[in-house]
Amino acid sequence: MKNKLLLFSLFIxxxxxxxTFFSCKKINEYTDLGDDLIPGVDNITTFDTTVEVNAFNQxxxxxxxxxxxxxxxxxxxxxxxxxxxxxxxxxxxxLELKPQTYPWKFANYPDSILSIDSVVxxxxxxxxYGDTTEPQTITVKEIPNIAANDxxxxxxxxVRQQPFNLTGATVLGSATVIPSALNDSxxxxxxxxxxxxxxxxxxxxxxxxxxxxxxxxYRSDSLFKTRLKGFVLEVDSNAASGNALMGFDLLDNPNxxxxxxxxxxKNGSADTTVDYFRFTGASAHHNYxxxxxxxxxxxxxKGDNTTDSLIYLINTPGSYAKLNFPALAxxxxxxxxRAELIxxxxxxxxxxxxxxxxxxxxxxxxxxxxxxxxxxFDASDVSGSLNPRLFGVYGKKGVDGSGNxxxxxxxNISRYTQALITGKEKLYDFRLVSHRYLINRIRTSxxxxxxxxxxxxxxPYLNTTIATGRVQVGGxxxxxxxxxxxxxxxxx
Numbered sequence: 238m239k240n241k242l243l244l245f246s247l248f249i250x251x252x253x254x255x256x257t258f259f260s261c262k263k264i265n266e267y268t269d270l271g272d273d274l275i276p277g278v279d280n281i282t283t284f285d286t287t288v289e290v291n292a293f294n295q296x297x298x299x300x301x302x303x304x305x306x307x308x309x310x311x312x313x314x315x316x317x318x319x320x321x322x323x324x325x326x327x328x329x330x331x332l333e334l335k336p337q338t339y340p341w342k343f344a345n346y347p348d349s350i351l352s353i354d355s356v357v358x359x360x361x362x363x364x365x366y367g368d369t370t371e372p373q374t375i376t377v378k379e380i381p382n383i384a385a386n387d388x389x390x391x392x393x394x395x396v397r398q399q400p401f402n403l404t405g406a407t408v409l410g411s412a413t414v415i416p417s418a419l420n421d422s423x424x425x426x427x428x429x430x431x432x433x434x435x436x437x438x439x440x441x442x443x444x445x446x447x448x449x450x451x452x453x454x455y456r457s458d459s460l461f462k463t464r465l466k467g468f469v470l471e472v473d474s475n476a477a478s479g480n481a482l483m484g485f486d487l488l489d490n491p492n493x494x495x496x497x498x499x500x501x502x503k504n505g506s507a508d509t510t511v512d513y514f515r516f517t518g519a520s521a522h523h524n525y526x527x528x529x530x531x532x533x534x535x536x537x538x539k540g541d542n543t544t545d546s547l548i549y550l551i552n553t554p555g556s557y558a559k560l561n562f563p564a565l566a567x568x569x570x571x572x573x574x575r576a577e578l579i580x581x582x583x584x585x586x587x588x589x590x591x592x593x594x595x596x597x598x599x600x601x602x603x604x605x606x607x608x609x610x611x612x613x614f615d616a617s618d619v620s621g622s623l624n625p626r627l628f629g630v631y632g633k634k635g636v637d638g639s640g641n642x643x644x645x646x647x648x649n650i651s652r653y654t655q656a657l658i659t660g661k662e663k664l665y666d667f668r669l670v671s672h673r674y675l676i677n678r679i680r681t682s683x684x685x686x687x688x689x690x691x692x693x694x695x696x697p698y699l700n701t702t703i704a705t706g707r708v709q710v711g712g713x714x715x716x717x718x719x720x721x722x723x724x725x726x727x728x729x
Contacts, residue, residue: 275574275725283574288722290578292669292712293559294538294545296530304553304674304703305393308488308516311363311702312524315373315416315482316472321587323551323707324530327474328482329399331380331388331523333467334358334495334514341455343447343499343512354498354509356443358410358468360434360485361492362419366705367481368590369417373472374479377436378406380466388466388521396703397554399525403469410438416483426498427511433492434485436470443497458519467521474527480590482704487516526554526704544713547583548720550671551707552594552700557670558712560599562722566657566664574725576654577629577647580669581718583709584641594671594706596630596699599648601665603678606690610678613662613686614652621684625698638717644708654724662686673703 276283306312317326343350358377380388380401387401394400414434422431446465449455454464472479487493495514500507516522528551530536535549535556548558560578582593600609600616611623618624625631632644656662674696681688700706711718 276727278725283725283727285723285725288562288564288568288724290713290720290722291544291561291563292548292720293542294535294540294549295557295559296535296539297554297557299395299397302395302397302554304396304672306396306522306524306703308390308518308520308522310524310673311484312487312522313366313482313484313526313702313704314360314375314470314472315365315367316474316476316479317367317482317591318476318478318480320480320591320707322533322549322585322709323535323591324528324533325474326482326529326704327472327527328704329525329527330470330485331400331467331521331525332470332487332516333388333390333520333522334493334516335458335461335465335520336455337515337517339455339457339461340451341461342451343497344501344510349502350447351500351502351507353440353443353447354500355440356438356446356498357425357496358436358438358470359428359492359494359496360470361487361490362432362434363484363486365416365419365481365483366591367416369481370415371478371480372413372415373481373483374411374413374476375434375436376411376471376473377409377438378403378469378471379409379442380469381406382466388523390519390521392521394523394525395554396524396526397528399527400523401469406469409442409468410436412436416481419483426509428496430492434483443499446497447499484702484705487520487522489515489517524703528554546712546715546719548669548710548712549707550594550597550669550710552671552705553673553703555671555707557668557672560667560669560720561664562667563664565654565722568654568658568724570658571726571729573651573655573658574727575649576651576722576724578650578720578722580646580648580710580720581637582632582643582645583711583715583718584637584639584643585709588642588708591707593632593644593708594700596625596671597632597646598630598670598672598675598695598699599628599650599667600670600675600677601667603665606678608678608690609668609675610680610690611683611693612648612650612653614656614684615648615650616679617683619684621682623679623683623693623698630698650722654722656686671700671706671708673700675699
């Protein structure tokens, strides 16, 4: 009898242990943040539930995406001929390289300059997004004779805008490069370094620069612009080869320059030297990024009122998802320990070439101000400082059920959810986006969600570049990785 009681007691203890273990493990299964502060789900005092999300694919347009690129940003050049999820991308680069001071003259040697040796356009290479092994042919053209004030340092163009008609533009040179080789060291006269794109230009162009005189062309910046408007670099968007974007650093980088090599006489003997035109804060620039989504699932599902089981997010200029959670507003009053919007990447083999963005952002559309605003309460910490890491902007790497590498985002919307179900906040439509620059409205006291709205630039917290990063994530009702809100709560 005693043995039976002992066995029964051990059985009951085992059941309690198993239930306790798996109940506690359940809370940690999807919760990455704050799980040391959240009580375990025991279905007696603490519970969990899941709220469905309605998700819709959308495309940005020039009307709602007024992004331009700064001089200090990485500029991209190249062609993505076939991304199976997002179609085609082509990037053109416009820039001025010119004397740093005026009046300008080539180095003052005691005798005369004889002739041009060579002229080379050099760009500081920072890295490649896409296939680094496929060659790409880059063509350099001279910007045509547009009005001088049409391409200036203080002129801003949307990255989705091709600002000039290049019909008849003079081709100055071209080079076929393999992106993976751009970080190789080069040894040339006066310059031994790595991470350079070097394109030799026509010598007649270099001789033209030598022939300009200090009294006219090189007397001032405005006069120089009448002689040389700038350069455009492009890769044929219909090229059979090339499946990547190459990034370049322009501002005050010693590896970005126009190198003019020329011969001169010194003490009666021929010699060679080099002078440089540079890119400075006074140089005009532009990066034109063209996306073609035709034939993709994004193109087929964008802009309608039908929820999408797969959501496609691509960096500027690109796409976003409209989200709403009507079921969230029907919850009864309860104590919210944590509410998180869970977003999971759905693996595709092309992810090995075209990786996901560094960050995603979630904001709310407020019809009372006709603008997007930071997530009420949760985008800021209790001190009122914007805290993107705790909010969930940065994804975490993991694997899916088949062992494929994926990224998962978990946006903390706990305080907003609590305010919503207690009637202190209203239900919004939300936007999920991968972007370089965004302007949200934010309240002057963001931690308490009070005060007036002011514009707030989010670019320090978002992706560090334009153009790169895209991801396919589970949307409404996806069979394995659906977008959802998981809530840990206690009854009141």
